[in-house]
Amino acid sequence: MTQSDIGLIGLGTMGAMLALNIAEQGFAIAVWNRTTDVTHRFAKTAGDLAPRITPTDSLKGLVAALKTPRAIILMVPAGQAVDDQIAALTPLLDDGDLIIDAGNANFRDTNRRSAAAAQGGPQFMGIGVSGGEQGARHGPSIMGGGRAQDWARLEPVLHAIAAKYQGTPCATWMGEAGAGHFVKAVHNGIEYADMQMIAEVYGVMRDGMAMPAPAISAVLDGWNAGPLQSYLIEISAAVTAVTDAKTNAPLIDIILDRAGQKGTGRWTVIEAQHLSAPIPVIEAAVMARNTSARLDERLRGQAAFGAAPQPLPPSTLEVADLEAAMIAGKILCYAQGFALITAASTEFGWALPLPDIAKVWREGCIIRSSMLNDMATALADDPARNLMLAPFFADHLKNTHHALRKVVATAALHGLPVPALASGLAWFDMMRTGRSTANMIQAQRDFFGAHGFERLDGGADHHGPWAMNG
Incomplete structure (x- = not known):
């Protein structure tokens, strides 16, 4: 039997698509799923790629089917399932x-697993993969971590299967241990924020400007030809254009307004608090x-207080105002995301490559957009500078923040509601205020806890007279 180049465990949607991608790029791949029928059904439906796919019925069979030294990709749910799979594989591997x-692992779990692997046995690495089902099949963005x-x-x-931006693979090593999964978490946090801002301007158009879904679709489609060109704007234009076959109404109008999540955005917010890195748009x-x-x-709240959204008087806002506000919001969101990555890089000693991260996100991933190429350039010019202060983006903000405020x-x-x-606007105003109101907080903390404060004149008295009075 010809041995395979690589193995893969877990033939759910993402795992199956990734396996086909690997096979299509010319690599022989052995696969295993805990439900044997799934494994064989996958191999039988692989079409022309089937000769490069070896289905196996057991972990021992999977390991035996691989060239040495072996490499096995896990595409299983985050958490205990990963630990269980590692425990089952370890005795079979060299x-x-x-x-x-x-x-989608929590990077702290990846850190732990990497540290355990360093003590002996098979090695371990964690990579972030973004792009959804289509990305996995035709080219995802890949954020590598590990040795x-x-x-x-x-x-x-990984370079072969990754998305390509003008021929360059969107796959890069980020750093040791959980670096790749951390960058993927920040990607997902930005994804949450991008989606939410689009939903907010959709709400202004729908509830404030009484625009029907097809008209909103046309607006979004127009934006996708300008500075806001991105995958998320593109699909938002697409979903608002669809008519429901059952009701003949816009499909978007009959979708329940209750969004799910897998927790990666929450992880981003939690880590930002640990790192004292403000990311209010993502939060x-x-x-x-x-x-x-x-x-x-929410329905009880509406019954108690009345519906919050009220129609806007004619000509209160223009579509151009919403576009400019979105441009400003997007810049501020990404600036916060990259600042969080910078804080993590310092805290964990990763030396995360900010320009390369922006480049990896240019194709394949959910947040891909034309703006990321300019971000990569700005971060290469000065990685330590906050992205909002880079001349290209500072000029954009000077031209758009008034619309965001409006x-x-x-x-x-x-x-x-446009939270x-x-x-983003509140953070922007704080970041351009040289004399903030935190002096009041310093005084309050000194009054009730004698925490002390710094003086503008550099004087030696670091407590107010109230401290002596208890």
Whole structure:
């Protein structure tokens, strides 16, 4: 039997698509799923790619089907399932073999698993894979973590299957241990925020401007030809254009307004708090996702207080205002995301390559957009500078922040919820305020806890007279 180049465990949607991608790029792949019928059904439906796919009925069979040193990709749910799979594989593998977790793992779990692998046995690495089903099949964005030598060993496969931006693979090694999964988590946090901001301007058009879904679709389609060109704007235009076959109404109008989540956005927010890195746009998006789940409670609130959204008077806002507000919000969101990555790079000693991260996100992933190429350039010019201060993006903000303020203020006056856009505006104003109000907080902390404060004049008295009075 000809042995395979690589193995894969887990033939759910993402695993199956990734396996086909690997086979299509010319690599022989052995696969195993805990439900044997799934394994054989997958191999039988692989069409022209079937000769490169070896279905196996057991972990021992999978291991035996691989060339040495072996490399096995895990595409199983995050958490205990990964630990269980590692435990089952370890006795069957040699020290030079490699287990790769390509699921949505918490980077702290990846750190733990990497540290355990360093003590002996097969090696371990975690890679973030973004792009959904189509990305997995035709080219995802890949964010690698683990030992550099393990990445180098797997790089030919990962570069081959990754999305390409003008011929360059969107797959890069980010750093040791959980670096790749951390970057993937930030990607997902930005994804939450991007989606939420689009939903907010959709809400302004729907509830404030009384625009029907087809008209909203046309607006979004127009935006996709400009600075906001992105996968998420593209699909938002697509979903608002679809008519439901059963009701003949716009499909978007009969979709329940309760959004699910898998927790990666929440992980991003939690880590940002640990790292003291402000990401208010992402935090607001996670909050909005959580609030959407409280449908019964929201309906009781509407019954008690009346519906919040009110129609806007004619000509209060123009579509161009919404576009400019979205441009400003997007820049602020990404600036926060990259600042979080910078904080993690310092905290964990990863030396995360910011320009390369922006490049990896240019194709294949959910947040891919034309703006990321300019972000890669700005980050290469000065990785330590906040992205909002890079000349290209500073000029964009100077031209668009007034529209963001107008949209947020108008929405607030008419009960149209725009939490992500509003949070972006508040952060922008704080970041351009040289004399903040934190002096009051310093005084309060000194009054009740004698925490002391710094003086503008550099004087030696670091407590107020109230401290002596208890």
